[in-house]
Amino acid sequence: MLDMKMIRQNLDWYKNKMAERGVEAETIDKLMELDNQRRDLIVKSESLKAERNEVSDQISHLKRNKENADDAITRMREVGAEIKQLDEQLEQVKTEQDDLEAHLPNVPHDGVPVSLTEEGAVELRKVGTPRKFDFKPKPHWEIGENLDILDFKRSAKVAGSRFVYYLGAGSMLERAVYNFYLDENDKAGYTEIIPPYMVNSASMFGTGQFPKFKENKAGFEIKDSDLTMIPTAEVPLVNFYRDEVIPSEKLPVKFTALSPAFRSEAGSAGRDTKGLIRLHQFNKVEMVQFTKPEDSWDALENITHQAESSLKKLGIPYHVITLTSSDMSFTASMTHDIEVWMPSQDCYREISSCSNTTDFQARRAHIQYRDENGKLQYIHTLNGSGLAVGRTVAAILENFQNDDGSVNIPEVLQPYMHGMKKITKQELF
RNA sequence: GGAGAGUUGGCAGAGUGGUAAUGCACCGGACUCGAAAUCCGGCGAACCGAGCUUAUACUCGGCGCGCAGGUUCAAAUCCUGUACUCUCCUCCA
Numbered sequence: 396m397l398d399m400k401m402i403r404q405n406l407d408w409y410k411n412k413m414a415e416r417g418v419e420a421e422t423i424d425k426l427m428e429l430d431n432q433r434r435d436l437i438v439k440s441e442s443l444k445a446e447r448n449e450v451s452d453q454i455s456h457l458k459r460n461k462e463n464a465d466d467a468i469t470r471m472r473e474v475g476a477e478i479k480q481l482d483e484q485l486e487q488v489k490t491e492q493d494d495l496e497a498h499l500p501n502v503p504h505d506g507v508p509v510s511l512t513e514e515g516a517v518e519l520r521k522v523g524t525p526r527k528f529d530f531k532p533k534p535h536w537e538i539g540e541n542l543d544i545l546d547f548k549r550s551a552k553v554a555g556s557r558f559v560y561y562l563g564a565g566s567m568l569e570r571a572v573y574n575f576y577l578d579e580n581d582k583a584g585y586t587e588i589i590p591p592y593m594v595n596s597a598s599m600f601g602t603g604q605f606p607k608f609k610e611n612k613a614g615f616e617i618k619d620s621d622l623t624m625i626p627t628a629e630v631p632l633v634n635f636y637r638d639e640v641i642p643s644e645k646l647p648v649k650f651t652a653l654s655p656a657f658r659s660e661a662g663s664a665g666r667d668t669k670g671l672i673r674l675h676q677f678n679k680v681e682m683v684q685f686t687k688p689e690d691s692w693d694a695l696e697n698i699t700h701q702a703e704s705s706l707k708k709l710g711i712p713y714h715v716i717t718l719t720s721s722d723m724s725f726t727a728s729m730t731h732d733i734e735v736w737m738p739s740q741d742c743y744r745e746i747s748s749c750s751n752t753t754d755f756q757a758r759r760a761h762i763q764y765r766d767e768n769g770k771l772q773y774i775h776t777l778n779g780s781g782l783a784v785g786r787t788v789a790a791i792l793e794n795f796q797n798d799d800g801s802v803n804i805p806e807v808l809q810p811y812m813h814g815m816k817k818i819t820k821q822e823l824f
Numbered sequence: 825g826g827a828g829a830g831u832u833g834g835c836a837g838a839g840u841g842g843u844a845a846u847g848c849a850c851c852g853g854a855c856u857c858g859a860a861a862u863c864c865g866g867c868g869a870a871c872c873g874a875g876c877u878u879a880u881a882c883u884c885g886g887c888g889c890g891c892a893g894g895u896u897c898a899a900a901u902c903c904u905g906u907a908c909u910c911u912c913c914u915c916c917a
Contacts, residue, residue: 400880437873441886448843448886451898455842464897469899621907761870770869770880 397496398442398758399430411456412502415509415720422495429492436488440481447474453718477512490492497606501718501755504692504729510719515740522703523712525736526794533800535792536670537648539565541800547670556668557660557675559785564818568791568804569678571811573653573784575650576680579705580781585682587814588632592654593622598634603726603752611653613720615657615675628681629778637760640687641774647694651781653678670745671785678784684777688754690774695751698779700748705782709805711790712736714743726752735790746786749779 402409402423410423450467457464508515510572540543544565550558561569581587599605604626608614615624625631632650641648656679667673682701686694699715706713727750734743754773758762763771795803803821809816 432872437886441873443888445885451843454897457844469896475897524863765869772880 397499399438399496399605403427403430409502413499415503415507416500416723417511417721418499420500425491426495426499426632428487429495433485433488433492436481436647440478440485443478443481444476447471447478450474451667453571494606497600500625500723500725501728501752504751504753506717507723507729508717508719511718511721515719516722518718519715519717519731521712521714522707523710525712525738528738530798532793532796533736534670534739534760534787536801537766537791538796538800539671542802542818543636543823544568544818544821547669555675557673559671559674563821563823564812564815566777567789567812567815569784569788570809571804571808572787572791573678573680574809574811576705576781576784577651577653577711579708580651580680581699583701583704585649585701586653588635588772590625590628590652590654591636592625592631592657593617594625594630594634595621596623598630598760599623601637602630602633602756603724603759604630607725610662611806613659615659625654626658627656627778628652628654629683632681632683632804633756633762633776633778634760636685636762639762640771641762641764643687643764643766645683646687646774647690650683651680652683653680653784655679659815671789674785677786680781680784682779682781686775686777687766688772688775690709691751691753691777694775694777695729695731695749698777698781699733699747699749700731702749702781703778706733706735708744708807709787710793711787711805712793713746724748724750726750726755728753728755735786736794736795737790738796744790745783747782750773751777787817815820 406423406427410420413423414420438554450471454464454467454471457467457674459778465726503509508514510518533541536547538546540547541763542565544562546560546562550560553560599608604614604623608626609616614626617623631654632652635650636648650788655676659675660673663673671677682698684694684698703713703715713733713735716732716734718727718732724732730748730750733747733749735746736742737744753775757773758777762774764774764778766772791805791808792802795805797803797817801817803817806817
């Protein structure tokens with residue numbers, strides 16, 4: 396959500412910033428036109444209301460003194476009708492303006508590479524060296540199915556495409572990964588939370604998914620209810636403080652949560668149709684921070700490094716990129732993506748997305764704190780995957796696969812798997 | 825799922841048609857060497873708009889009693905719908 400006063404005062408700057416995200420100048424012009432109309436109507440309506448209040452007071456006095464007030468009442472009847480008409484117009488304009496505002500993305504930070512496509516993302520750093528294979532590395536779904544730890548046939552029968560069954564050691568690996576991540580985040584000072592996996596519309600609006608998410612049918616809404624399956628734990632974590640004032644001595648607040656994420660993947664037809672990369676339901680460990688405005692840019696680096704540190708311990712090669720102005724999510728002012736090396740695809744694939752949404756979500760969700768002067772200010776919110784669990788399992792299977800089809804388990808995960816060092820083909824049932 | 829009760833300022837708590845009592849807390853002042861007590865004054869920094877502006881400062885106005893509508897010259901008060909909380913019953917991991 397936007398600060399209209401700020402936009403009014405810095406209109407050209409705002410137009411340029413929105414242009415970086417592909418928003419046309421005409422849209423902003425329309426917004427300003429509506430804003431002017433709205434304020435004009437407010438002035439008219441409010442002056443009539445002031446008159447009504449004054450005369451009503453007189454009527455009340457007249458009646459108390461048993462005097463006749465018919466004239467005033469007749470006059471106020473007309474004023475009342477006029478007010479009603481103005482307020483109806485006002486409501487209409489306001490709805491239109493709100494709708495327009497709700498669709499405008501966050502302002503990109505000056506450090507964000509400007510581009511109207513995803514081309515132009517800046518690589519910040521590359522960590523680890525992709526392994527040289529002396530055999531042809533298999534894709535993770537083949538490895539998983541051969542080892543009998545992933546079953547995509549039965550998940551298709553039972554639920555449909557883009558679902559999976561993890562079996563035996565596969566299931567154990569998934570849970571080892573998320574327990575490892577949660578422990579790492581705990582150690583870094585993030586409070587662990589188990590949130591609701593369904594949320595109401597106000598929450599979806601608060602974090603910026605609605606209205607676009609709804610229009611694009613990007614998620615799973617529960618029929619005949621106001622609930623939506625969460626597309627990320629970011630939604631219940633950020634909305635934890637919706638409509639609240641966080642005591643400033645508590646800042647920064649850091650949350651982490653494991654949750655399934657539910658996404659319809661509409662518009663992704665034909666992309667990543669196999670394997671664990673793009674499912675309707677996947678596990679993700681999420682990190683969220685609430686900070687004072689002056690601390691949020693440091694916090695973005697901090698949250699990104701936290702996600703990276705877990706990956707380093709796993710020993711999976713990755714790089715970090717800063718997304719372009721148009722490739723970022725709607726709410727972000729700057730986003731660092733972490734991408735892991737996937738040998739079978741010979742490229743890096745996203746495993747984490749860390750964003751500073753500045754005060755954008757805080758305005759929508761009304762999350763504030765009191766500054767040193769006791770004034771209410773919007774806080775800044777940040778979110779980052781720390782990290783996607785299914786994609787981690789995919790990366791482990793591919794990066795640590797052996798010629799004989801077995802997979803080595805990263806050392807840091809072995810304690811989480813009863814000391815197992817290697818996954819070999821299992822006899823299950 | 826059924827029945828009932830409730831939702832008012834930071835907290836407590838009045839108000840059943842005439843424009844939000846009161847207490848506590850908080851802020852300022854007086855008294856005091858200082859503090860406490862007492863006294864005086866202030867107290868919707870939730871939001872919107874106008875004027876004046878460097879200003880989120882100030883002045884004025886609107887709005888404001890869970891939310892959304894309706895009736896009325898006038899609604900916290902009356903009517904309708906709805907959300908949430910609590911209690912009881914039912915059901916259930």
